[in-house]
Amino acid sequence: MRVGVPKEIKNHEYRVGLTPNSVRELVTDGHEVVIETEAGAAIGFQDSDYEDSGASIVSDAAAVFSQADMIVKVKEPQAQEVALLEARHTLFTYLHLAPDQELTDSLIKSRATCIAYETVTDAQGRLPLLAPMSEVAGRIAVQAGARSLEMEAGGRGVLLSGAPGVPSGEVLILGGGVVGSNAIRIAVGMGAQVTVLDTSLQTLRLLDQQYGNRIHTRLSTRTAIDEYLPQADLVIGAVLIPGAAAPKLIEAEQLQHMQRGAVIVDVAIDQGGCVATSRPTTHDDPTYVEQGVVHYCVANMPGAVARTATQALNNATLPFVRALASMGPRKAMHADEHLLNGLNVAAGQLCNMEVASSQGRMCADKVSVLVQVR
Numbered sequence: 195m196r197v198g199v200p201k202e203i204k205n206h207e208y209r210v211g212l213t214p215n216s217v218r219e220l221v222t223d224g225h226e227v228v229i230e231t232e233a234g235a236a237i238g239f240q241d242s243d244y245e246d247s248g249a250s251i252v253s254d255a256a257a258v259f260s261q262a263d264m265i266v267k268v269k270e271p272q273a274q275e276v277a278l279l280e281a282r283h284t285l286f287t288y289l290h291l292a293p294d295q296e297l298t299d300s301l302i303k304s305r306a307t308c309i310a311y312e313t314v315t316d317a318q319g320r321l322p323l324l325a326p327m328s329e330v331a332g333r334i335a336v337q338a339g340a341r342s343l344e345m346e347a348g349g350r351g352v353l354l355s356g357a358p359g360v361p362s363g364e365v366l367i368l369g370g371g372v373v374g375s376n377a378i379r380i381a382v383g384m385g386a387q388v389t390v391l392d393t394s395l396q397t398l399r400l401l402d403q404q405y406g407n408r409i410h411t412r413l414s415t416r417t418a419i420d421e422y423l424p425q426a427d428l429v430i431g432a433v434l435i436p437g438a439a440a441p442k443l444i445e446a447e448q449l450q451h452m453q454r455g456a457v458i459v460d461v462a463i464d465q466g467g468c469v470a471t472s473r474p475t476t477h478d479d480p481t482y483v484e485q486g487v488v489h490y491c492v493a494n495m496p497g498a499v500a501r502t503a504t505q506a507l508n509n510a511t512l513p514f515v516r517a518l519a520s521m522g523p524r525k526a527m528h529a530d531e532h533l534l535n536g537l538n539v540a541a542g543q544l545c546n547m548e549v550a551s552s553q554g555r556m557c558a559d560k561v562s563v564l565v566q567v568r
């Protein structure tokens with residue numbers, strides 16, 4: 195198979211779909227790889243590195259799409275990339291379709307086979323291709339929140355670690371999953387006072403066993419959120435319903451009870467955000483103030499540490515890329531039900547139940563759609 199990697203064009207997105215090491219594995223398997231020039235240059239992967247690994251370098255995205263059968267990316271395709279998709283293409287990338295009906299419509303119209311990293315599962319029901327970026331995003335969230343608390347960023351001037359004779363900052367984390375647990379790790383390391391809310395007693399039990407009295411754990415209820423919001427300096431939204439739009443845990447009127455200059459980092463923004471007042475921002479302009487509360491809602495947080503994030507992502511995605519390339523999409527997904535769970539759009543049909551439910555659409559049966567995939 196011929197695998198193509200275009201340069202990411204989303205604002206301040208420097209990650210790349212395949213590293214030179216990943217390219218070498220694919221070439222060794224007998225596949226051809228075409229890379230858009232300077233696709234990884236910003237993070238130190240030069241065209242010469244890719245050529246040394248066996249890839250061909252092409253001048254632009256149009257050349258990648260015209261030559262490749264499978265497109266491997268990082269972020270959801272932008273409009274000019276969707277325009278290059280054809281029915282013969284397999285697209286393997288993050289899609290986050292639940293809050294984006296326009297992109298869903300465009301991908302359906304393209305009739306391409308679109309497999310989303312974030313809905314591929316494993317035998318334990320986890321999300322192995324989302325986990326690496328969730329780990330990175332959880333760690334970045336605390337760093338970004340700490341910066342946003344500084345006066346020049348509009349924050350209330352609180353140092354999370356505190357100072358001798360001065361209490362440390364209060365961090366409220368909504369969700370104790372992959373994002374939340376990584377945020378806890380960094381916040382505790384900074385010396386903050388950390389409270390985590392989750393709907394799973396098992397998750398809270400495990401966090402309590404791990405951290406003991408260094409954190410506070412509470413069952414997530416509306417009452418608990420109401421109780422902790424007014425005292426929080428930093429709130430990190432770390433909730434996830436796989437493939438679906440994030441639930442709104444904080445309503446607009448609740449911001450009135452927060453401290454002026456407090457910060458919300460909504461890591462769930464890719465899935466629409468878990469705060470009613472959240473809207474996507476970019477690394478160019480990452481924050482805005484709503485009702486006196488600073489909001490950090492960058493939709494590609496791991497892009498800030500693109501080299502680390504790219505390597506972590508490739509560690510997880512490469513086995514699936516190799517399977518898709520070697521067996522072809524239909525056979526690969528037929529052989530692996532967990533990869534099949536990643537199928538969101540194919541043959542002009544939407545076949546992810548969570549996306550369909552979020553958008554109020556009909557959902558086609560994956561197995562039936564798979565028969566129409568090449």
